[in-house]
Amino acid sequence: MTGATARPEPNATRATVRDALGVGCAVGLSGFAFGVTAASNGLSVPQACVLSLLVFTGASQFALVSALAGGGGPVPAAAGALFLGLRNALYGLRLSTLLGPPRWLRPLAAQWVIDETSAVALAQPDRRLARIGFAVTGASLYLCWNLTTLLGALGAEALGDPATWGLDAAGPAVFLALLAPMLRSPIERAVAIGAVLLALGALPLLPAGVPVLVAAAAAPLALLVPGRREEGAA
Amino acid sequence: MTTWIAIAVTAAGCYLVKLVGLTVPTAALERPLVLRLVALLPVALLAALTALQTVDDGSGSPTLDARAAGLAAAGLALLLRAPFLLVVAVAVAVTAGGRALGG
Numbered sequence: 001m002t003g004a005t006a007r008p009e010p011n012a013t014r015a016t017v018r019d020a021l022g023v024g025c026a027v028g029l030s031g032f033a034f035g036v037t038a039a040s041n042g043l044s045v046p047q048a049c050v051l052s053l054l055v056f057t058g059a060s061q062f063a064l065v066s067a068l069a070g071g072g073g074p075v076p077a078a079a080g081a082l083f084l085g086l087r088n089a090l091y092g093l094r095l096s097t098l099l100g101p102p103r104w105l106r107p108l109a110a111q112w113v114i115d116e117t118s119a120v121a122l123a124q125p126d127r128r129l130a131r132i133g134f135a136v137t138g139a140s141l142y143l144c145w146n147l148t149t150l151l152g153a154l155g156a157e158a159l160g161d162p163a164t165w166g167l168d169a170a171g172p173a174v175f176l177a178l179l180a181p182m183l184r185s186p187i188e189r190a191v192a193i194g195a196v197l198l199a200l201g202a203l204p205l206l207p208a209g210v211p212v213l214v215a216a217a218a219a220p221l222a223l224l225v226p227g228r229r230e231e232g233a234a
Numbered sequence: 235m236t237t238w239i240a241i242a243v244t245a246a247g248c249y250l251v252k253l254v255g256l257t258v259p260t261a262a263l264e265r266p267l268v269l270r271l272v273a274l275l276p277v278a279l280l281a282a283l284t285a286l287q288t289v290d291d292g293s294g295s296p297t298l299d300a301r302a303a304g305l306a307a308a309g310l311a312l313l314l315r316a317p318f319l320l321v322v323a324v325a326v327a328v329t330a331g332g333r334a335l336g337g
Contacts, residue, residue, distance in 0.1 A: 092255020166330030215282030
């Protein structure tokens with residue numbers, strides 16, 4: 001075998017399945033952090049589990065839980081979570097052409113359209129492997145994420161006061177870990193800094209849950225500044 | 235009850251967003267400005283959530299406590315390319331340590 005020869009099919013399939021399982025299980029374990037955060041922010045175990053089963057997009061789940069814990073109303077809390085989920089529509093656009101799913105399967109496949117399944121599927125060389133990558137990542141991540149959510153929520157309930165254990169720091173650490181890989185170019189960093197300033201400025205002035213939504217304005221504002229955009233593209 | 239309403243709205247909304255991407259014709263959403271905006275929105279929201287969750291103690295004004303030390307440790311772990319769960323665990327451990335020492 002030389003580097004120029006394509007891998008035989010069984011090997012390629014095995015490699016895709018292995019990568020997909022790796023991503024699905026590793027990231028799925030983070031459901032534990034979500035279960036702990038949800039329970040220590042006052043959600044019940046069933047509420048934490050329903051979120052993981054039905055919402056199944058990590059950043060939105062964490063955002064909703066922290067907004068509710070901060071005393072925000074259900075509407076601003078859900079709005080922040082929805083804004084964060086908008087990127088999944090973009091993944092769906094890419095995946096619908098790549099996977100070519102039959103019409104009847106789309107409502108089912110939609111629930112698994114998230115960061116990780118898209119990353120694995122888009123990395124595959126052809127449609128067959130992309131479908132395998134998407135399905136295996138989706139299934140393993142969905143299973144692990146929901147199982148570890150349950151364990152995390154049960155575990156946190158047994159611990160008592162979450163602040164003693166530093167569990168209130170899990171939320172911001174999760175958001176920072178999700179944010180870090182997105183800060184690739186100056187425009188992303190400018191948006192992040194702008195959003196932090198807007199959020200902190202709005203915190204003393206506006207009701208809980210609203211400062212996050214105000215900070216979202218940093219994204220369109222950055223696109224309005226042409227100098228910044230050129231810099232970002234350079 | 236409020237919590238369940240928020241959960242229901244979020245679940246329905248997030249699912250619809252996923253389904254829309256998978257079913258609408260590509261040209262409808264694929265405009266450069268829309269793509270850039272949707273890519274930048276999570277950056278703004280995650281940065282704001284990180285900051286707010288670190289300094290908001292419900293008093294209405296920003297407060298620095300053991301969580302800030304935990305977040306700094308998480309940042310360091312990220313720079314060292316630690317995996318996701320380890321980053322979170324470091325933040326939790328440092329914050330708990332800070333509190334135990336009276337911070």
